[in-house]
Amino acid sequence: MTALTTTGWWRDESREPLRRNLGLIGVLVALFGIGAIIRPDLYGDPQWVVDNTLVILQQAAAIGVVTVGMTFVIIGGGIDLSVGALIALAGVWSTTVATQSFGAGGMIFTAIIVGVLAGLVNGVLIAYGRLVPFIATLAMLVAARGLAAQISGKQTQVSNDQFINGLASSKVLGIPSLVLVLLAVAGLGWVLLNRTTFGRRTVAIGGNQEAARLAGINVRRHTMLLYALSGLCCGIAAIMLTSLATSSQAAAAELYELDAIAAAIIGGTLLSGGRGTVTGSLIGVVVFATITNLFAIANLPTEVQNMVKGGIIVFAVLVQQLKFKSVKQLLTRT
Amino acid sequence: MATRRNMLLGGAVLGALAAAGCTSNETPSGNAQTKGPDAGNPNAAPGKKITIGFSAPAADHGWIAAITNNAKAQAATYSDVTFKQVEAGKDAAAQRAVLETLIAEKPDVIVLLPHDGKELNAFGLKAMNAGIPVVNLDRAFPDALAYRCQIKGDNYGMGVAAGHYIGKALKAKNIASPIIGEIAGMDELELTQERSQGFKAALATYGFTVANRRAARFTADTGQKEAQNLLQALPKMDALWNHDDDQGIGVLAAINAASRNEFLMVGGAGSKKAIEDIAGDKSVLKATVTYSPSMASSAISLARLIGQNKGMADLVELQVPKEVILASETITKENAQTYLKLGF
Missing domain, CATH: 3.40.50.2300 (Response regulator)
Structure with missing residues (x-):
């Protein structure tokens, strides 16, 4: 590819994700700079900066795992609105008194099975029931939150498992365990997307479903598996969130679906499918976590933070269009 | 290949069964905040049989779940009260719809925690006009004509x-x-x-x-x-x-x-x-x-007194007051044991 084009990497189509990621990292650096101006007392302390970076990464961990699954679904041409609800359902199911009696292993197993099965239901409805992904996962969102409220009796369920509760505060080689979980999931996701036929098929289906079908790809089965994969990520995230909050409840992971979609979008995943990277999504998640953290440091209210988040989403998508067309084309296109 | 896939499938099914067995939730959370009839209290003796209609938003939060549990449990301590709960649905419009049917059933008193006090104010007026006293719980109606008694936190x-x-x-x-x-x-x-x-x-x-x-x-x-x-x-x-x-x-x-x-x-x-x-x-x-959900229990007690046309025994007045605002109490290590029964 590079041999064919004589232009530099900044114009090269195949380097588009790299440029975008560098842009997002630029945003991170800018956010750090703003923080350093607002609170020089904190940002001047190297130990605090390291601690704070780890806090940001830890806050990005659970939503990051969800975003990896979401990235696959969106690249495959779908959308999963049920992720927040599935986290709540898996979290609540794995923290019932009965499940907790099986110990940490039982809790993790339950969360993952609940996530995968609920994801499979999404997948079957969409792939074989021919429901529009938006509708099917919207229905799952409502139903899963309802079931979670039913199971929990609308109460906050406290986790009494020392292993689960200790997971969030434990570190391996100075890095929080949850961040390592995120890195592992993202690493596996990267390999799956870029180095396996599963990944190539996902891109092919998202790019052109009919062409993919004619090329001999079992589109239905593959679509179903994509939603199960998203459900799996929700199950993992449910355990992470339970560990952080030492509890779970039906209202947990509120609006995670929108956070995950937003992170994937600003990370360069095309909402219409066929294109996207795990790395980009991951940096997108970190950008949002950094904004939340910075606003807390600066003691600015949540409503301002939400407005800025919205602005960044719009800005990122605008930039996305600029990269593909000239400024003139962008302004004159109908 | 086929066997491997079957094993996976079998594993998933087994897992599903195991997970399904884990929904039971025997948390010891059934301790509602109630106060049974006091022997010395002249209001303790069973009076006229009345029906109390009750509606509160469906909850995904511990506090509001405790509200409904408390109301139900308090009503159960009275032999002369029939408790009729209607689901409030998920928003003010849904709650208004179910409340219409509740008016038609003519309960003696209605205890209501509205989704939104302003939005359901009109319902309060309608019930009062229909001759059904309304006990407005926590989220206040702005219009004093819309309730007989208001009990809320501070x-x-x-x-x-x-x-x-x-x-x-x-x-x-x-x-x-x-x-x-x-x-x-x-x-x-x-x-x-x-x-x-x-x-x-x-x-x-x-x-x-x-x-x-x-x-x-x-x-x-x-x-x-x-x-x-x-x-x-x-x-x-x-x-x-x-x-x-x-x-x-x-x-x-x-x-x-x-x-x-x-x-x-x-x-x-x-x-x-x-x-x-x-x-x-x-x-x-x-x-x-x-900010105790025990107010729901007290709301039922007040509703019973209103329905039976009685006042609060310790007060001079012959009728229940129009407004009760609970004081916010501070629980510390010193008094925690006393308050433990009021925890939700």
Whole structure:
């Protein structure tokens, strides 16, 4: 590819994700700079900066795992609105008194099975029931939150498992365990997307479903598996969130679906499918976590933070269009 | 290949069965806040048989779940009360629809916690006009004609109580300009604003201000997130008020994970777990200010008296008062045992 084009990497189509990621990292650096101006007392302390970076990464961990699954679904041409609800359902199911009696292993197993099965239901409805992904996962969102409220009796369920509760505060080689979980999931996701036929098929289906079908790809089965994969990520995230909050409840992971979609979008995943990277999504998640953290440091209210988040989403998508067309084309296109 | 796939499938099915077996939830949470008929109380003797209609929003939150449980349990302590609960649905419009059917059934009294006091004010008027007294629970109708009796908590007072506890404690420690953090609940709700205003006003009487305020969403996971960021913003803190004990589970998890203990923390609402933590004195949580769902039990008792045309035995008046505003009480290690039965 590079041999064919004589232009530099900044114009090269195949380097588009790299440029975008560098842009997002630029945003991170800018956010750090703003923080350093607002609170020089904190940002001047190297130990605090390291601690704070780890806090940001830890806050990005659970939503990051969800975003990896979401990235696959969106690249495959779908959308999963049920992720927040599935986290709540898996979290609540794995923290019932009965499940907790099986110990940490039982809790993790339950969360993952609940996530995968609920994801499979999404997948079957969409792939074989021919429901529009938006509708099917919207229905799952409502139903899963309802079931979670039913199971929990609308109460906050406290986790009494020392292993689960200790997971969030434990570190391996100075890095929080949850961040390592995120890195592992993202690493596996990267390999799956870029180095396996599963990944190539996902891109092919998202790019052109009919062409993919004619090329001999079992589109239905593959679509179903994509939603199960998203459900799996929700199950993992449910355990992470339970560990952080030492509890779970039906209202947990509120609006995670929108956070995950937003992170994937600003990370360069095309909402219409066929294109996207795990790395980009991951940096997108970190950008949002950094904004939340910075606003807390600066003691600015949540409503301002939400407005800025919205602005960044719009800005990122605008930039996305600029990269593909000239400024003139962008302004004159109908 | 086929066998491998079958094994996977078999594993999944087994897993599903195992998971399905795990829904049972035998939490010892059935202890509602009730007060059975007192032998010495002239109102204790069964009176005229009445039906009390009840409606409160469906809850995904511990406090509001406790409201419904308490109302139900309190009604069950009276042999002369038939309790008729209607599901409130998910918003004000849905609640209005089910309440229409409730009026048609002509209960003797209606106890109502509306989704929104302003939006359901018209229903209160309609029921009152139909001759059914309405006991308005917690979320207030703006129009005094829309209810016979209003019983509610004191959000402003809750903030005041938290502010005074923290103010006094820090004065006692001789800290001149303390660093005080606040983790509020859902910021778009009026009640959150009232709590914060009360907190600010009470702190001001000591010359103190809030250094950093974060708003969570009444859930443990958001409490954890906001607390984690707050702790980063304030590397040294003297006191922290967290508005809600449910989200406090997450707040305490963040504090423990960061190994921070240089400050004292005050909670809000008065959950059973928070009261137990305070009694045990093992964490930074030293007090909680109540906003107790026990008001639902009292609302049923008041509704019964209204339905039977009786007054409150200790008062001179022959009728139930028009308004009851619960005082926000401060639970500390010293009185935690007394309040444990009121924890939800």
